[in-house]
Amino acid sequence: MKRPLSFAIEHELSDSLARAGKIATPHGTIKTPAFIAVATKATAKGLQSTQLKDLGVQSVIGNAYHLYLTPGEKVVEAAGGIGKFMAWDAPTMTDSGGFQVFSLGEGLGKKVSKISPEEIQHDEEVVMIYSEEVATEHGKLAIVDDEGVTFTSHHDGSLHRFTPERSIEIQHALGADIIFAFDECTSPSADHAYQKEAMDRTHRWAKRSLAAHRNNIEKNAAQGIYGIVQGGRYEDLRIESSRTLANMDFDGYGIGGSFSKRDILGVLDKINRELPKEKPRHLLGIGEPEDIFVGVEAGIDTFDCVLPTRNGRNGTIYTARGKMSIERAEYIRDPLPIDTECGCMVCKTHSCSYIHHLFRSKEMLGLVLASMHNMYFLANLTERIRLSVIGGSFQTFKESFLATYRR
Amino acid sequence: MKRPLSFAIEHELSDSLARAGKIATPHGTIKTPAFIAVATKATAKGLQSTQLKDLGVQSVIGNAYHLYLTPGEKVVEAAGGIGKFMAWDAPTMTDSGGFQVFSLGEGLGKKVSKISPEEIQHDEEVVMIYSEEVATEHGKLAIVDDEGVTFTSHHDGSLHRFTPERSIEIQHALGADIIFAFDECTSPSADHAYQKEAMDRTHRWAKRSLAAHRNNIEKNAAQGIYGIVQGGRYEDLRIESSRTLANMDFDGYGIGGSFSKRDILGVLDKINRELPKEKPRHLLGIGEPEDIFVGVEAGIDTFDCVLPTRNGRNGTIYTARGKMSIERAEYIRDPLPIDTECGCMVCKTHSCSYIHHLFRSKEMLGLVLASMHNMYFLANLTERIRLSVIGGSFQTFKESFLATYRR
Numbered sequence: 001m002k003r004p005l006s007f008a009i010e011h012e013l014s015d016s017l018a019r020a021g022k023i024a025t026p027h028g029t030i031k032t033p034a035f036i037a038v039a040t041k042a043t044a045k046g047l048q049s050t051q052l053k054d055l056g057v058q059s060v061i062g063n064a065y066h067l068y069l070t071p072g073e074k075v076v077e078a079a080g081g082i083g084k085f086m087a088w089d090a091p092t093m094t095d096s097g098g099f100q101v102f103s104l105g106e107g108l109g110k111k112v113s114k115i116s117p118e119e120i121q122h123d124e125e126v127v128m129i130y131s132e133e134v135a136t137e138h139g140k141l142a143i144v145d146d147e148g149v150t151f152t153s154h155h156d157g158s159l160h161r162f163t164p165e166r167s168i169e170i171q172h173a174l175g176a177d178i179i180f181a182f183d184e185c186t187s188p189s190a191d192h193a194y195q196k197e198a199m200d201r202t203h204r205w206a207k208r209s210l211a212a213h214r215n216n217i218e219k220n221a222a223q224g225i226y227g228i229v230q231g232g233r234y235e236d237l238r239i240e241s242s243r244t245l246a247n248m249d250f251d252g253y254g255i256g257g258s259f260s261k262r263d264i265l266g267v268l269d270k271i272n273r274e275l276p277k278e279k280p281r282h283l284l285g286i287g288e289p290e291d292i293f294v295g296v297e298a299g300i301d302t303f304d305c306v307l308p309t310r311n312g313r314n315g316t317i318y319t320a321r322g323k324m325s326i327e328r329a330e331y332i333r334d335p336l337p338i339d340t341e342c343g344c345m346v347c348k349t350h351s352c353s354y355i356h357h358l359f360r361s362k363e364m365l366g367l368v369l370a371s372m373h374n375m376y377f378l379a380n381l382t383e384r385i386r387l388s389v390i391g392g393s394f395q396t397f398k399e400s401f402l403a404t405y406r407r
Numbered sequence: 408m409k410r411p412l413s414f415a416i417e418h419e420l421s422d423s424l425a426r427a428g429k430i431a432t433p434h435g436t437i438k439t440p441a442f443i444a445v446a447t448k449a450t451a452k453g454l455q456s457t458q459l460k461d462l463g464v465q466s467v468i469g470n471a472y473h474l475y476l477t478p479g480e481k482v483v484e485a486a487g488g489i490g491k492f493m494a495w496d497a498p499t500m501t502d503s504g505g506f507q508v509f510s511l512g513e514g515l516g517k518k519v520s521k522i523s524p525e526e527i528q529h530d531e532e533v534v535m536i537y538s539e540e541v542a543t544e545h546g547k548l549a550i551v552d553d554e555g556v557t558f559t560s561h562h563d564g565s566l567h568r569f570t571p572e573r574s575i576e577i578q579h580a581l582g583a584d585i586i587f588a589f590d591e592c593t594s595p596s597a598d599h600a601y602q603k604e605a606m607d608r609t610h611r612w613a614k615r616s617l618a619a620h621r622n623n624i625e626k627n628a629a630q631g632i633y634g635i636v637q638g639g640r641y642e643d644l645r646i647e648s649s650r651t652l653a654n655m656d657f658d659g660y661g662i663g664g665s666f667s668k669r670d671i672l673g674v675l676d677k678i679n680r681e682l683p684k685e686k687p688r689h690l691l692g693i694g695e696p697e698d699i700f701v702g703v704e705a706g707i708d709t710f711d712c713v714l715p716t717r718n719g720r721n722g723t724i725y726t727a728r729g730k731m732s733i734e735r736a737e738y739i740r741d742p743l744p745i746d747t748e749c750g751c752m753v754c755k756t757h758s759c760s761y762i763h764h765l766f767r768s769k770e771m772l773g774l775v776l777a778s779m780h781n782m783y784f785l786a787n788l789t790e791r792i793r794l795s796v797i798g799g800s801f802q803t804f805k806e807s808f809l810a811t812y813r814r
Contacts, residue, residue: 041764047772070768071763075764085760085761087761353485360477361448363452364774364775365453
């Protein structure tokens with residue numbers, strides 16, 4: 001039977017794992033490397049689907065946990081799936097909800113997040129994570145057993161249960177082109193013994209997720225499924241996880257959890273050498289400019305990250321010279337656009353002075369404009385990286401970009 | 408010297424004061440009757456200038472009080488005026504700030520608003536007012552003397568002073584095509600004696616505002632000025648105010664304060680019979696669908712009202728069948744657009760189900776989409792009214808619209 005997803009590598013580099021390709025899905029093609037816009041609740045915070053298209057975004061990723069709670073997967077299914085529901089006629093993904101189930105609760109008494117709060121305090125270079133704020137807002141229950149996870153809703157404290165089969169069922173209803181296996185996410189500070197135990201469980205869940213998908217003839221023909229590599233910060237576990245999942249018949253792979261930036265290059269590289277070369281690889285929840293270069297070089301094809309919109313809402317804006325804070329007093333009369341080198345609609349239309357005023361006045365439009373620019377910035381950067389891979393100038397482009405981009 | 412504004416009546420009806428015309432300004436023409444989008448702080452809450460254009464909005468109105476406080480009129484002036492500041496290359500207006508100065512404080516110990524809170528409680532038909540929420544949030548000082556008003560900022564309680572000359576100076580810096588004289592706004596519950604006293608003062612201030620404008624050769628050539636009719640709910644005062652201002656050399660007239668809907672028709676009609684027919688008339692702060700019909704019939708040319716965006720942010724949406732609340736449970740699976748008869752981008756793209764979900768999930772995009780639709784609804788309604796005036800079918804259109812529009 002023909003699979004709903006196919007991945008073609010157009011060009012690969014010899015001095016790194018970087019490659020450019022095309023992921024064909026039932027709703028169109030994603031040219032890789034690509035930045036996937038996060039649309040957790042079927043909306044990329046403040047941005048319309050038509051605007052996302054105009055900003056160069058090719059695909060969005062929703063979340064099974066959030067859409068299960070609101071509006072409920074049956075509502076999205078009745079609308080024709082997440083794409084039709086949000087008026088996005090291009091490729092879609094949904095994450096399995098594993099990360100959210102754990103990060104919104106407390107797994108075995110330990111608060112779960114991609115990075116432990118202590119590490120953030122001691123290491124400025126650490127990768128910022130997307131559920132950190134949620135993790136600290138809620139301190140509810142998430143009890144894992146071998147069958148699945150019982151957890152409380154972050155909305156109302158009501159009790160729910162996810163198993164691999166249930167997550168896949170929800171993702172079938174949501175109908176995204178690419179869905180993810182249900183995984184256990186651990187705290188990065190968990191010890192080796194617990195990471196190993198959780199990883200082994202994630203592998204058993206991966207097998208069950210895959211079976212639940214392949215056994216549904218209709219959905220299996222319409223949606224592709226990615227497995228998720230886990231193993232925390234332990235290289236041996238990451239490699240073991242990659243090897244184990246590589247032997248399962250997934251259509252692609254997600255790399256879950258995250259690491260400090262010090263670790264990311266070495267581990268990503270090793271993970272991807274274990275994964276089948278002919279399948280696409282998605283780095284979950286990481287995608288600031290410098291991370292994208294590192295990821296592409298290590299063989300990552302797609303990225304998602306909430307930071308373009310989250311930073312936008314905080315007035316933190318990506319530019320060719322690094323991140324800037326538009327609320328700073330220096331911008332009050334600045335007639336220039338945010339980024340003079342940027343071709344986005346915001347930079348072609350609005351001055352720093354105006355956007356500064358919107359933020360100072362707490363006007364919603366400021367959040368929207370900053371989010372639009374940031375989304376364009378990352379989509380455009382990834383597109384330029386793609387072209388540099390195809391053109392063989394990746395290293396030159398990376399060096400010239402990072403020479404002026406102040407972290 | 409040629410005046411910067413000119414008004415041409417294209418068509419007028421014989422059975423009412425309704426008319427269609429064109430107000431030519433230095434930044435383009437406003438075809439009337441027209442709905443002017445409120446952009447208090449140089450932004451129509453959540454909507455980009457390019458979107459306003461696409462929604463059929465011809466002109467925006469900013470506020471001297473708010474822009475004086477943030478970012479300061481000098482910042483807007485440095486950007487090239489309010490139009491350039493907000494990237495709006497079409498006609499602009501600024502209100503003088505009189506209403507805000509009073510409504511954000513307490514004038515002579517009395518809370519000032521267009522409608523007294525008591526009246527709102529007892530009369531559901533009363534016109535909703537645009538500074539009511541601000542009036543109740545703040546209870547600060549506004550002391551009026553014959554020279555001007557001393558008031559506290561609603562931001563930080565700091566002390567400020569507006570005089571007619573200062574308001575005009577600020578509006579010169581803001582650079583709108585149409586500016587307004589500085590007026591004293593009273594509580595609708597004020598007695599006849601106080602309304603008379605305040606009205607006489609407003610007339611003296613109108614004269615001073617006009618002189619301050621005409622004496623500035625450069626600004627007088629670039630901006631037009633409207634006087635503001637006051638007099639509260641007293642018909643004799645409203646007529647006296649109209650006659651007095653009609654004799655002053657304004658380029659147009661605003662009608663300030665407001666009334667219960669019971670009063671509006673009779674008074675507006677009488678006011679406009681006193682005002683010079685050849686000059687445009689703007690009804691300040693009123694513009695729900697049923698009000699626009701009443702206003703046009705009584706000879707009003709332009710309207711502004713915050714309700715399209717304010718209602719939009721509350722999930723209250725205008726449709727051909729009246730206002731609806733998108734958060735109601737009945738919309739959770741509704742695949743239809745908000746208004747099946749509407750041609751706006753929101754209705755062409757999104758379902759009730761999706762917008763309902765955005766509101767239930769407190770997603771910013773819901774506010775934006777509802778505001779967009781509402782803005783289009785009023786701009787489009789006013790455009791259709793204009794065409795009905797030109798085509799001689801105003802009464803028929805009014806009757807058919809109001810027959811299905813549930814208030």
